[in-house]
Amino acid sequence: MSNIKELDKKYVLPTYARADVEFVSGNNARLLDAEGKKYIDFTSGIGVVSVGHANKRVNSAICEQLSKITHISNLYNIAPQAKAAQKIVEASGFDMQCFFGNSGAEANEGAIKIARKYGERDGEIKRYKIITLQHSFHGRTITTVKATGQESMHNYFGPFPDGFVYADNIDQVESLIDNHTSAVMIELVQGEGGVQPQDKAQVQALAKMLKSKNILLIVDEVQTGVYRTGEFLASNLYEIEPDIITLAKGLGGGVPIGVVMTSLKGVLTAGDHGSTFGGNYLSTAAACEVLDVLKEYSDSGELEKNIDYFNQELEKFYSANRKMFTSKVGIGMMCGLRVKNAETLSAIISNARDEGVMVLKAGKNTLRFLPPLTITREEIDEGFKSLNRAVNSL
Incomplete structure (x- = not known):
């Protein structure tokens, strides 16, 4: 990882504030970094990997x-x-x-x-x-x-x-x-x-x-x-x-x-x-x-069921952490939670990554969720468990 960071710093224009992680493989909503650490991806590459990482078809x-x-x-x-x-x-x-x-x-x-x-x-x-x-x-x-x-x-x-x-x-x-x-x-x-x-x-x-x-x-x-x-x-x-x-x-x-x-x-x-x-x-x-x-x-109706389940679990997470969030926003699997201040938002994203779940920022004060549309219930459950650990450690 250190060698990649050095190459990036020397040869790539610094237009991104990169997190200190290098992913090497993925499977649907799961990611693996160069250090062998596992993650649940609630970002899908900012809404890109709609059918999950390494979709076989x-x-x-x-x-x-x-x-x-x-x-x-x-x-x-x-x-x-x-x-x-x-x-x-x-x-x-x-x-x-x-x-x-x-x-x-x-x-x-x-x-x-x-x-x-x-x-x-x-x-x-x-x-x-x-x-x-x-x-x-x-x-x-x-x-x-x-x-x-x-x-x-x-x-x-x-x-x-x-x-x-x-x-x-x-x-x-x-x-x-x-x-x-x-x-x-x-x-x-x-x-x-x-x-x-x-x-x-x-x-x-x-x-x-x-x-x-x-x-x-x-x-x-x-x-x-x-x-x-x-x-x-x-x-x-x-x-x-x-x-x-x-x-x-x-x-x-x-x-x-x-x-x-x-x-x-x-x-x-x-x-x-x-x-x-x-x-x-x-x-x-x-x-x-x-x-x-x-x-x-x-x-098949599975997409609708999956959207409903993800939003149900997001609602539970929001309700359990109302001290940090002011509202839940979005439609389908394009969701967000309004965070009370920018410092807390940055801390949540950083802690979440430490706990093995990837989330995003939107605007000045929104925690954004764009999971793969094919994310499984098991991956959703695991991701929110990690996210709860992340906010509880603040």
Whole structure:
């Protein structure tokens, strides 16, 4: 471990405040570090390893694809890409088409480009403005950083592309619309902003209002998508039909992938957008198997039972430790506990790691839970036992 730390310090840019641990293997929600210590993972790589670590079906699909062809470019037809797009669109229930990239930020860049071209092409006035929400998070590229409604993330990196406006909340959106507004971009549950769900009635009213004004609704489902909230999309749960949806994290089971999907099928044409690696054989073969695994899991009713059990145990943990927490938030397996102060939150995360359970921070004061969707009851029980030890030792 010490050698790895030295190499990291010498050769890797220090953009992460890394914990002093190196994982070497995993199995569903279990992890093993280089020192032989065992952990329960309530993070799934920040919502990425949706079907668990080292999922045999996904690994098999990846290995099979690797033995044939990994990459050739989007100048040619790619069978698993077409199949993945079909599975995504059919699971969504919407009449859409997909563009594949490598990350959530890239998916959101694609969404912004679609909205900007739509706004310039449709009408005499150039419509380029996109309204997002305070405390939102949409990515780390220059454009998606600017789309993110967190002022602290804008330090040092300007000047930024023009045209992003921030609403304090959904109710304020309409008052910020002008003749240059092309789209509104929201997360139905703000992940990095503190696991904060939007109000369903407000979201539905927003969708209706935007439709009446011919303004696009973009829903960033990078963290909420692919069954994280219990439905394939949080948009399905909120009973809305956005014009553009972005996906990433849980779609590849650990393989980098991002997707922007839209009902605006004729807006982007050949040459308007592209990606060298996006949608290649490897990433989309993995995505196809992840989608099959989770569809079967959802259709069987086991996903719903698992979500219920995890939330039941989280509620028990919250109730037993009310001195530290103020509220329980989230939807499905995207959950959080509001902690009374930042110092306590940091101590819980550190102690939890010492006790063998991995948890996350969100916003300034939220303990975040994003376990693999396939986490077992035994793993849930073990994880909360470790977490109870962690808070009891404070």
